[in-house]
Amino acid sequence: MTGIMDDFMTYQQELVNGLGVSISLALLTFALGLPGGLLLAVASFNRAKAVRILAVVFVEVGRGTPALVMLQLVYYGLPVTLTAFLSAAIALSLTTAAYTSEIIRGGLRGVPAGEIEAADALGLRAFHTMRDVVVPQGLRIALPPLLGFCIIMFQATTLAFTIAVPELMAQAKSIASSNFHYFNLFLIAGLLYALITIPASIFTDRVADKLARHT
Amino acid sequence: MGHGISEAIVDPIQRPDSPAIRLHNVDKRFGEHTVLDQVSLSVDPGQVLALIGPSGAGKSTLLRCINLLERPTGGTITVDGVTIEAGHTVSANELAKLRSRVGMVFQSFNLFPHMTALKNIALPQQRVLGRSKKEAEDRAHALLKRVGLADKAQQYPTRCSGGQQQRIAIARALALDPKVMLFDEPTSALDPEVGLEVLRVMRELADEGMTMAVVTHEMQFARNVSDHLVVMSQGRILEEGDPRQIFANPQQQRTREFLRAVLERE
Ligand SMILES: Nc1ncnc2c1ncn2[C@@H]1O[C@H](COP(=O)(O)OP(=O)(O)O)[C@@H](O)[C@H]1O
Numbered sequence A: 001m002t003g004i005m006d007d008f009m010t011y012q013q014e015l016v017n018g019l020g021v022s023i024s025l026a027l028l029t030f031a032l033g034l035p036g037g038l039l040l041a042v043a044s045f046n047r048a049k050a051v052r053i054l055a056v057v058f059v060e061v062g063r064g065t066p067a068l069v070m071l072q073l074v075y076y077g078l079p080v081t082l083t084a085f086l087s088a089a090i091a092l093s094l095t096t097a098a099y100t101s102e103i104i105r106g107g108l109r110g111v112p113a114g115e116i117e118a119a120d121a122l123g124l125r126a127f128h129t130m131r132d133v134v135v136p137q138g139l140r141i142a143l144p145p146l147l148g149f150c151i152i153m154f155q156a157t158t159l160a161f162t163i164a165v166p167e168l169m170a171q172a173k174s175i176a177s178s179n180f181h182y183f184n185l186f187l188i189a190g191l192l193y194a195l196i197t198i199p200a201s202i203f204t205d206r207v208a209d210k211l212a213r214h215t
Numbered sequence B: 001m002g003h004g005i006s007e008a009i010v011d012p013i014q015r016p017d018s019p020a021i022r023l024h025n026v027d028k029r030f031g032e033h034t035v036l037d038q039v040s041l042s043v044d045p046g047q048v049l050a051l052i053g054p055s056g057a058g059k060s061t062l063l064r065c066i067n068l069l070e071r072p073t074g075g076t077i078t079v080d081g082v083t084i085e086a087g088h089t090v091s092a093n094e095l096a097k098l099r100s101r102v103g104m105v106f107q108s109f110n111l112f113p114h115m116t117a118l119k120n121i122a123l124p125q126q127r128v129l130g131r132s133k134k135e136a137e138d139r140a141h142a143l144l145k146r147v148g149l150a151d152k153a154q155q156y157p158t159r160c161s162g163g164q165q166q167r168i169a170i171a172r173a174l175a176l177d178p179k180v181m182l183f184d185e186p187t188s189a190l191d192p193e194v195g196l197e198v199l200r201v202m203r204e205l206a207d208e209g210m211t212m213a214v215v216t217h218e219m220q221f222a223r224n225v226s227d228h229l230v231v232m233s234q235g236r237i238l239e240e241g242d243p244r245q246i247f248a249n250p251q252q253q254r255t256r257e258f259l260r261a262v263l264e265r266e
């Protein structure tokens, strides 16, 4: 136990920096991926069949490709040279967009048909019906599963260590390979992740409860 | 009537006697199932049409064809000079034009639950008519006052009773200055006493000269407020005419049975 504490105190700086990179990566992933998911979800209801098909193909490819493969594809495959951090953010955003589009779609479908009919009868254009009536309510319905998915994606940022992004997992591994305290350092890393994910899960449950009470 | 479709496109101001709503030989099929069978009727400006008939007769479908929530499979529909023929693809413009003339009130209110009463009424004005927020909200306040809900402006629909919600829904439709109002069993989801407040608003609207088509089970309303009564059964018009006359002396056996059944229930 003292060994773990010692390791933490010794490498505190690197580990906390690593956690910082993990959090930044996750936030950038959400900032790119969640709007992407919304866009795909809305596109899947488009009147034009070509748009719907495009959205479905994108989603299915995105969901069918493991996040790790996506990461390697973006990092090594894109013709432009991006930093490892940006490559990781783009790859994880693509995965996020594909998965959350399905979650958001489910939320949008949950908006009562009668309201959409009322919007039609009022003469609202499809765009306005979507933006003003369907999306605000659909996102509310989708919020708890979306938050849950974001927690999973935060954990998936660990995959970025494979392309040398200096996030928490990479830091822990690099320290461990110099002092051979593998168990200690991965345990510390695990605890630091939990420091974020456990409160986030509690928050998600609270939000879900609150939404359930207000509908 | 045969060639009358094209003349209805003429500006109604030049033809003050042209009907506000005219359906000509309207058919509606869902697959094999014929729900409306050659229905023709017209409603003059300022008239109140009541539609009654057993459940499944096609009353809602008929009403929903008038604002093209359902596309008729045959016939023509003219509302305030805009004619839509079945089978032709309706452009977004035509659809907007038609719907801007027709307000609709549903049995289940269908308010937007994430918006206050005020916003429910103001937002469509901003989006559909391009009114400014201020203009739209002023109008919304005036209409809320008119339906007796001046104090509910900032309330969310779920915090309002059914009768209040339905009056908000009426205000929402009126805010777009429709030429015609459609009501599909507006009181059927309400307790009788609560339904009365909605019926009172509808009656005032009728008195002010609004053209209305009302599907209803409220025989009092049909008899006392409507100018013209249409009895439907199995996708057809069974009989139509002066409401008092039909109530007093129905011509069809089927009408008699229907009226006896509903009047006994009351
Ligand atoms: N979208 C639909 N698809 C198939 N059948 C429908 C649809 N809407 C209505 N119907 C059928 O049309 C008939 C008339 O329905 P409706 O117009 O709602 O009658 P009413 O309002 O007089 O009770 C019913 O048999 C109903 O099942």
Ligand SMILES: [Mg+2]
Residues within 6 Å of the ligand: B059, B060, B061, B185
């Ligand atoms: Mg009905």
